[in-house]
Amino acid sequence: MDWTVLKQIIDEHQTFLVTSHVRPDADALGSELGMRAILLALGKEVTIVNASAPPANLHFLNPDGHVLKLNENITRASVPKVDVIIVVDTSAWQQLGTMADVIQNATSKRVVIDHHVSSDDLGAIEFKDVSAAATGELIFEAAESLGVSFDAQTANALYAAIATDTGWFRFPSTGARTMRIAASLIELGAVPHNVYNLVHEQCSMARVRLSGRVLGRIQSEAEGRLVWIYADSADLSETGSVPSDTESLVNQCLTVSGSEAAFIAVELQTGQIKFSLRSRPPHDVAKLAEQFNGGGHKLASGATLQGPLKPALEKMLVAFRQMLQSSGGSPPQS
Ligand SMILES: [Mn+2]
Incomplete structure (x- = not known):
């Protein structure tokens, strides 16, 4: 430079x-x-x-x-x-x-x-x-x-x-x-x-409790190539956490063997759904996020969708399936 x-x-x-x-x-x-x-x-x-x-x-x-x-x-x-x-x-x-x-x-x-x-x-x-x-x-x-x-x-x-x-x-x-x-x-x-x-290493008990609850329902799609989680407003209120307590949880999804992409959806108090998206090369989640007026890096990006949670999740799942289909990536090991 x-x-x-x-x-x-x-x-x-x-x-x-x-x-x-x-x-x-x-x-x-x-x-x-x-x-x-x-x-x-x-x-x-x-x-x-x-x-x-x-x-x-x-x-x-x-x-x-x-x-x-x-x-x-x-x-x-x-x-x-x-x-x-x-x-x-x-x-x-x-x-x-x-x-x-x-x-x-x-x-x-x-x-x-x-x-x-x-x-x-x-x-x-x-x-x-x-x-x-x-x-x-x-x-x-x-x-x-x-x-x-x-x-x-x-x-x-x-x-x-x-x-x-x-x-x-x-x-x-x-x-x-x-x-x-x-x-x-x-x-x-x-x-x-x-x-x-x-x-x-300055976490609240609420934050660690939230992570247990959210990671407890981890799901995969597309033969395990996509791993995802969500945190809804009840998760936040019942554990006493705030949306920023979900930071870094999405990275846990990519620790699953065979995962190529991941996301977390967080239901905000405004009713909007904030997505953090992750991928491994060659996938590009910056491009994916742009479909939803979001953006960021190829391997880490974000986008905010209108609620409610379920249809927003479905929209995101469709976009990820398309990305995984079109950019191929490594086939599952057999
Ligand atoms: Mn930066």
Whole structure:
């Protein structure tokens, strides 16, 4: 990636707003905080505002409250009018939630730094690399080329960004580049076991109970090539869990031998059904998600359908059967 244009944009402007997608994950937050550190080091003013708050297990990434939530920590009217808006870890209007409108109504120059396949034209100068395992990698590389180093707290945030987006360095996106950057972050003060503990080992009893209940009804389709689960509103209310407690359950489906694709459907309080979709190569669930106005990565994507649950599940099952039929994949072992 050539970062000279980014350097130029930063050199020529003074005020920046950094934002990312709704329901920000560690890559979104780590990338925002990394970008903030870069801009501060270069003497710029920067504000981070998102449409939604970080999930509880990622609050540790934002101990000083630098990541603001629109309409909660900052009113729309007080979002600063900046020279440049930098969008990290998404390039889809829909993923920006209520921030989409803020961006559209601003006269600021726009920059996108992202690694997702799905993308809209945000009218931005794009720094996009779909081969990057995380946007955090791109932020690290941008910092290197701009001659900026990170303190331990920011190194931890970027380590969290990369570790979580690669499933702790095991997804196919993990390469030598990923490991080199992770090593550099450790040298800067990131502590891997602390990050893992804070992200994954602070669960409520409700969350673990929910996972037992939901995984207890795991089902397969298409001779075991598709494995899927759902969580309905009773699962959430009776265990005392929240929708974000279902995160990562879908990955359990892909641990079943012979599985090539997986999904979880989660019934939200709004009545909408939120799907998280997973696949192994050569299947492409980003393309599948697009049928439902969703998107994401080839191997991990998402889409939200209208309820009720049952017809939404049926629609999704049809789409998966079609995908499995058309992209073949490995035949079951005999
Ligand atoms: Mn990401």
